[in-house]
Amino acid sequence: MERETRIIKAPISGVEVVINAWITGREKREITSVYTKDFKFKTDTQKTEANLTGDKITEAQNKTIEMFVVDVKDGDSEKNNLDKILDMRSEDYEFIMKEIDKSVIPEEEKKE
Secondary structure, eight states: OOOOOOEOOOOOOOOOOOOOESSSSHHHHHHEEEEEEEETTTTTTEEOOOOOHHHHHHHHHHHHHHHHEEEEEESSSSSSHHHHHTTHHHHHHHHHHHHHHHSSOOOOHHHH
């Protein structure tokens, strides 16, 4: 089954980016696991320890870009999609990440 995609246009550069329109449960778990894989649960003290660093956030964002970005139509076949997105102007990067967020967390879930 081919997945539905959306084409978005970066506001500054005008580059078209093809992203997946939705996320699978497996993909959502992969992204979540970046944050949770180092959680330690101690049942004897009922404490949860988390080692959340900036590296984890970066790793999760990179994984999200890799899973969602299907194509960056910038004419550069040398770079992978992750590097293309990361090398864009910050305004374009932020716009693309917000559009990806719309696919990760549908509007109806945000209202709850």
